[in-house]
Amino acid sequence: MKYPDEALFNYVVEGLEKRGVTKVEVGKLAYRMQHRFFPELTVEDFGEQLPKILKKREVLNILATGFALDDLASAKKLPEPLQTIIENDLGNYGVDENLAISIAQLFGSISVTNYGFGDISKAGVVKKLDTDPETNRVNTFADDLIGSLASADMSRLAHGKPLDLSGWEHKIK
Amino acid sequence: MKYPDEALFNYVVEGLEKRGVTKVEVGKLAYRMQHRFFPELTVEDFGEQLPKILKKREVLNILATGFALDDLASAKKLPEPLQTIIENDLGNYGVDENLAISIAQLFGSISVTNYGFGDISKAGVVKKLDTDPETNRVNTFADDLIGSLASADMSRLAHGKPLDLSGWEHKIK
Amino acid sequence: MKYPDEALFNYVVEGLEKRGVTKVEVGKLAYRMQHRFFPELTVEDFGEQLPKILKKREVLNILATGFALDDLASAKKLPEPLQTIIENDLGNYGVDENLAISIAQLFGSISVTNYGFGDISKAGVVKKLDTDPETNRVNTFADDLIGSLASADMSRLAHGKPLDLSGWEHKIK
Amino acid sequence: MKYPDEALFNYVVEGLEKRGVTKVEVGKLAYRMQHRFFPELTVEDFGEQLPKILKKREVLNILATGFALDDLASAKKLPEPLQTIIENDLGNYGVDENLAISIAQLFGSISVTNYGFGDISKAGVVKKLDTDPETNRVNTFADDLIGSLASADMSRLAHGKPLDLSGWEHKIK
Numbered sequence: 001m002k003y004p005d006e007a008l009f010n011y012v013v014e015g016l017e018k019r020g021v022t023k024v025e026v027g028k029l030a031y032r033m034q035h036r037f038f039p040e041l042t043v044e045d046f047g048e049q050l051p052k053i054l055k056k057r058e059v060l061n062i063l064a065t066g067f068a069l070d071d072l073a074s075a076k077k078l079p080e081p082l083q084t085i086i087e088n089d090l091g092n093y094g095v096d097e098n099l100a101i102s103i104a105q106l107f108g109s110i111s112v113t114n115y116g117f118g119d120i121s122k123a124g125v126v127k128k129l130d131t132d133p134e135t136n137r138v139n140t141f142a143d144d145l146i147g148s149l150a151s152a153d154m155s156r157l158a159h160g161k162p163l164d165l166s167g168w169e170h171k172i173k
Numbered sequence: 174m175k176y177p178d179e180a181l182f183n184y185v186v187e188g189l190e191k192r193g194v195t196k197v198e199v200g201k202l203a204y205r206m207q208h209r210f211f212p213e214l215t216v217e218d219f220g221e222q223l224p225k226i227l228k229k230r231e232v233l234n235i236l237a238t239g240f241a242l243d244d245l246a247s248a249k250k251l252p253e254p255l256q257t258i259i260e261n262d263l264g265n266y267g268v269d270e271n272l273a274i275s276i277a278q279l280f281g282s283i284s285v286t287n288y289g290f291g292d293i294s295k296a297g298v299v300k301k302l303d304t305d306p307e308t309n310r311v312n313t314f315a316d317d318l319i320g321s322l323a324s325a326d327m328s329r330l331a332h333g334k335p336l337d338l339s340g341w342e343h344k345i346k
Numbered sequence: 347m348k349y350p351d352e353a354l355f356n357y358v359v360e361g362l363e364k365r366g367v368t369k370v371e372v373g374k375l376a377y378r379m380q381h382r383f384f385p386e387l388t389v390e391d392f393g394e395q396l397p398k399i400l401k402k403r404e405v406l407n408i409l410a411t412g413f414a415l416d417d418l419a420s421a422k423k424l425p426e427p428l429q430t431i432i433e434n435d436l437g438n439y440g441v442d443e444n445l446a447i448s449i450a451q452l453f454g455s456i457s458v459t460n461y462g463f464g465d466i467s468k469a470g471v472v473k474k475l476d477t478d479p480e481t482n483r484v485n486t487f488a489d490d491l492i493g494s495l496a497s498a499d500m501s502r503l504a505h506g507k508p509l510d511l512s513g514w515e516h517k518i519k
Numbered sequence: 520m521k522y523p524d525e526a527l528f529n530y531v532v533e534g535l536e537k538r539g540v541t542k543v544e545v546g547k548l549a550y551r552m553q554h555r556f557f558p559e560l561t562v563e564d565f566g567e568q569l570p571k572i573l574k575k576r577e578v579l580n581i582l583a584t585g586f587a588l589d590d591l592a593s594a595k596k597l598p599e600p601l602q603t604i605i606e607n608d609l610g611n612y613g614v615d616e617n618l619a620i621s622i623a624q625l626f627g628s629i630s631v632t633n634y635g636f637g638d639i640s641k642a643g644v645v646k647k648l649d650t651d652p653e654t655n656r657v658n659t660f661a662d663d664l665i666g667s668l669a670s671a672d673m674s675r676l677a678h679g680k681p682l683d684l685s686g687w688e689h690k691i692k
Binding site: 004 | 174241244252253254258263266
């Protein structure tokens with residue numbers, strides 16, 4: 001059975017949009033943490049990384065799973081006690097952070113460290129998702145996962161650019 | 174809000190029982206992989222570790238989340254394309270393995286390595302969960318998670334016994 | 347060949363002592379981050395967790411490896427370009443963070459998140475190790491590893507206390 | 520201070536060569552594990568992935584650190600008890616596996632699982648590195664790290680190919 005890449009991509013992109021997560025918002029989160037180290041990079045530069053991050057199937061799989069769990073909790077469709085735990089974002093749960101860290105690890109240890117900092121010093125769209133009283137939407141997974149997208153973004157652009165091996169590749173036997 | 178530890182524990186214990194996962198079955202998986210290194214340890218010795226593993230709230234949180242996702246998939250209650258992916262245990266998903274690895278990591282790198290070996294060379298109750306044609310139950314998460322319990326088990330008993338610091342603890346300033 | 351547990355423990359304890367890392371200093375780091383959530387816990391309460399963390403052989407193995415790499419760099423005994431990278435704590439290295447995250451993961455995802463926050467908002471003995479101009483000692487690994495001890499400490503005491511299964515253990519088949 | 524990318528790359532490439540690790544050898548390891556799933560892929564196809572893996576600075580950093588530790592152990596330059604532990608590849612060490620898993624995690628959870636399987640069912644150049652009696656070279660880190668390169672390789676080619684977003688990228692807001 002062929003993997004449903006396009007349906008998965010669409011599900012994730014719609015999930016991002018309905019939570020107000022755009023290239024600019026992710027770019028702002030990354031810019032906020034990296035501007036002092038990379039003053040030449042703009043919010044737009046960071047934002048433009050998002051599609052490159054969403055090309056990874058593993059990122060899409062994790063985002064889709066987290067969004068589905070949040071949506072099921074919003075609709076009160078989870079079994080107890082998970083319904084209570086996720087609906088109230090109880091601090092001892094940690095599976096939201098497990099999944100966010102799994103995304104960050106795809107981009108290296110610096111991404112994991114940045115994720116941890118961003119998760120605790122919540123800002124921008126992550127803070128809004130964490131605290132928004134206007135909707136009844138559960139964002140227990142979404143806020144952590146968007147934070148990990150921002151940490152992936154800054155790793156891709158700032159620290160983790162792959163080497164250009166064009167002059168060196170022949171040295172590999 | 175107090176964390177619902179007892180309800181969480183009961184949910185996980187019932188989830189294990191209805192999948193046929195007992196101390197003896199987990200002990201057999203661990204014994205199978207470690208007997209050649211630790212010939213003095215019995216299946217029962219390994220099985221007796223299971224309660225010690227289930228004392229960790231993080232283990233319970235992950236098991237509960239995976240069991241809930243499997244049960245929702247069995248009941249066809251997940252949004253597409255996750256329903257198709259999880260129901261058919263498609264090979265490119267990997268979130269089941271992310272969660273299983275998150276359990277194994279609590280018990281160290283040797284546990285992660287053993288998890289990987291056990292997951293690919295499926296045996297015992299893991300193999301049964303992976304392939305059982307008799308039920309319509311989805312076990313996409315369960316087989317990986319039980320495999321990680323077995324790897325945690327062997328790590329606890331065989332490789333990772335903590336040191337006895339009773340004569341040394343005073344050296345820590 | 348028997349594993350040299352006592353020699354390993356002594357090597358790590360001496361490594362902590364010569365870097366000024368004590369129960370009180372680790373306790374202060376953990377207290378600083380967790381006091382607002384757990385106001386009843388004291389610096390001493392957090393400090394008393396350190397021996398429990400150092401009972402794990404995997405923690406000792408990682409600490410010993412990091413301390414040895416720092417000491418070899420201080421003595422200019424590493425091959426190039428590792429000598430330059432570690433001696434100058436270059437930001438793109440990341441192996442120091444890999445090892446610190448490996449410690450944090452033994453204590454759960456909340457520990458990893460707290461490690462990331464603490465690593466970027468350096469304080470206390472971690473800040474001193476990171477910036478101390480008085481010695482010529484390289485602390486590229488030590489500052490990250492001590493940060494991960496603090497995150498392990500807060501996880502153990504604040505979030506991750508294992509369940510007391512005494513009344514429930516019989517439910518596990 | 521500029522990161523010494525070229526010196527780092529050269530150090531790693533020389534380290535691979537002197538251990539007999541070539542594109543073909545890594546390709547054989549990956550082929551051995553994936554041939555039954557992807558019969559159309561050749562050893563050469565897998566081997567050609569190696570340069571793409573070595574473009575990641577994080578991979579180079581970890582390989583260089585592991586090779587340096589092995590070489591220092593071969594030259595008996597490590598402090599005790601690390602010298603004894605690494606020289607004899609003692610089974611309770613695990614830092615070699617921590618670093619190998621850190622590489623595998625850059626390529627997703629399926630890569631971590633495959634690493635674990637490959638590490639225990641040692642084959643090809645990994646087996647040779649693990650057991651070669653002809654040299655006095657310590658390969659405690661090298662065998663695990665080469666195993667993780669093979670798992671990265673199979674993930675890149677077989678499971679983890681990124682999506683082609685050319686027709687879809689405009690959907691990302």
